[in-house]
Amino acid sequence: MNRPVEPSVKPPMRSSGTPPVQASDESIERLRDAFQGAPQEAWLDGAVEAVAGRPGSIARSFAAAGRRAGRAPLAGVPGWSADEAARALLLAALPHDRLTPETLDLYRYGDADEKRAVLKALPLLPIGTAAVPLLLDALRTNDARLLAAALGPYARHLDQAAWRQAVLKCVFTGVPLNAVDRLDERADAELAAMLAAFAEEREAAGRPMPQDAEALLRRLTSEET
Amino acid sequence: MRIFDPHIHMTSRTTDDYARMAAAGVLAVVEPSFWLGQPRTNPGSFTDYFDSLLGWEPYRAAQFGVVHHATIALNPKEAGDPRCVPVLDLLPRYLDKDRVVAVGEIGYDSMTPEEDDAFERQLALAVEHDLPALVHTPHRDKARGTRRTLELVAASGIDPGRVAVDHLNEVTVGLVSGTGCWMGFSIYPETKMSPPRMVEILRRHGTERVLVNSAADWGVSDPLLTLETANAMLAAGFDEDDVDRVMWRNPVEFYAQSGRLDLTGLTAAEPSFAEPTFAGSSIKRGGE
């Protein structure tokens, strides 16, 4: 359906007003290095080796990663916890022909932490667009942890309409917008119109607009001529 | 007073219940997988339910400061349905999850050979996955069902100290007390067990290996009957330490045998996602 776009809205911004907090440029190598000399390293090495040789073993090691690798923030890799990183390394160890089916299965049968770890690992894996249905599943939930994880760098595969709805859902449910990768780059006039309409509803209800959404709306509309 | 409800079906309860429970000191719950009142017709119906017990429900509980764990199983009421039995092959995957603290509810409903088979297979899964077992005893023919339950438990080789036999009453408690199994009591407004009757049982049998739960679900039930029982204990002369043992330390001890009971959420909120204002907007005001 066509929503009227306000004529004063400016085109998508290229320069970012807020620094990206999402660890978008992490690599499998950096995640692996963070475990160097750590007490969990022996378990992780064993599990990674097992997955490379017997891909089916990932079902158990992936589920156990929180208990074996811990859940603390990973030193030197902002935005990643040890279990998330360990799970990304297990996925990366899968033989190429098993990567897609196992990834889809691990998400399907994963608890919330496992689902989140799959979503976070997607941009680091050579999986193409095969995992887009996982993003759509996560965006259907009301779980803030999954919404945030679905809007990392892999969300570049979402079409613009789905992406806008996802950003609006973040605003709606209180997920901080710094979870959204390349927010200012992708935000467009249509999103601005949606945010403006939302701001109007909030005002009518006497409820505040989240500050980060208000700031985004301002950035999108400020340089109007 | 702190209360750990070791058996409650929160999926069937409202956010109001969570708020009232948290205010009353019910800070931790275990939700066993069970029957929905309406028969399921395929294994996928179970896996969606298990996903909810390990995904949405703990998330929902956390918004109210309640720590949520689950037990996973094919329940006795559906264990005889050939449309449901294939879910047994999917259980191992779920029994490896972080927040799964037992296999359950397993046990008997009508004591059929099919139920024997599912019960036996799931006790073996408990041993294999190093998990305790939560065993439901039947509502009809309860004494015979409890005896047969204890025979099967003994034959399975599982350590009785890792088994809770639930929904006991004055008649069946004596069958279990000498076996080393834990004794579970469900306090219901009308049926099963009332707070005064529970206090009497505690007076006779002591507080050791006793678990008291509300078993609240979609039927006539009340998630605060644990609190009422605790108050009835105090009124009857039990001291605060007795109450804390029955209502908190016992269930913690039983489920901690899984190695997966994680109560850190009670003291330290998880970064960002458990902040009440932030998380609150996703559920308390969600869907606006």
Ligand SMILES: [Zn+2]
């Ligand atoms: Zn039950």
